[in-house]
Amino acid sequence: MQARVHVSLKPSVLDPQGKTICSALNELGHRAIQDVRQGKYFEIQIADGVSEEEARALLETVAHEVLANPVIEEYRVDLTTGEKS
Amino acid sequence: MQARVHVSLKPSVLDPQGKTICSALNELGHRAIQDVRQGKYFEIQIADGVSEEEARALLETVAHEVLANPVIEEYRVDLTTGEKS
Numbered sequence: 518m519q520a521r522v523h524v525s526l527k528p529s530v531l532d533p534q535g536k537t538i539c540s541a542l543n544e545l546g547h548r549a550i551q552d553v554r555q556g557k558y559f560e561i562q563i564a565d566g567v568s569e570e571e572a573r574a575l576l577e578t579v580a581h582e583v584l585a586n587p588v589i590e591e592y593r594v595d596l597t598t599g600e601k602s
Numbered sequence: 603m604q605a606r607v608h609v610s611l612k613p614s615v616l617d618p619q620g621k622t623i624c625s626a627l628n629e630l631g632h633r634a635i636q637d638v639r640q641g642k643y644f645e646i647q648i649a650d651g652v653s654e655e656e657a658r659a660l661l662e663t664v665a666h667e668v669l670a671n672p673v674i675e676e677y678r679v680d681l682t683t684g685e686k687s
Contacts, residue, residue: 552647
């Protein structure tokens with residue numbers, strides 16, 4: 518089973534890296550771009566034989582305890598059962 | 603208009619960071635996790651009044667020239683018109 522975990526800064530947390538990218542793009546002439554926020558994502562391969570509920574519980578644990586810092590970041594878990602894109 | 607650009611290493615390129623995360627998770631007891639690959643993503647706010655085609659063309663340019671390194675990375679552009687998630 519394949520899963521994706523997206524981790525991004527909470528909306529209330531400043532993202533200087535995103536702001537820098539946005540300024541750079543504006544200076545390069547791409548003025549239609551008004552805001553950029555950067556996040557990270559993880560493509561995770563889960564062993565066959567793990568049920569969808571188990572996988573979801575596992576990913577919630579992993580995202581909360583390891584992949585994201587819940588003080589300043591939020592995360593989203595997407596399971597893409599059967600599909601391997 | 604809101605857009606997301608995902609940038610990840612091409613499948614043929616080694617991802618030592620992802621491998622390290624995978625090993626760490628396995629050592630923490632999460633043995634159902636078989637592989638991890640890390641990527642980055644950008645949430646981009648595009649000015650109102652830009653058409654969907656213009657936005658898509660702009661994002662393709664920006665992703666190809668600035669956000670990704672096309673030698674080792676691939677990217678995906680998703681437009682989420684109207685929705686601001």
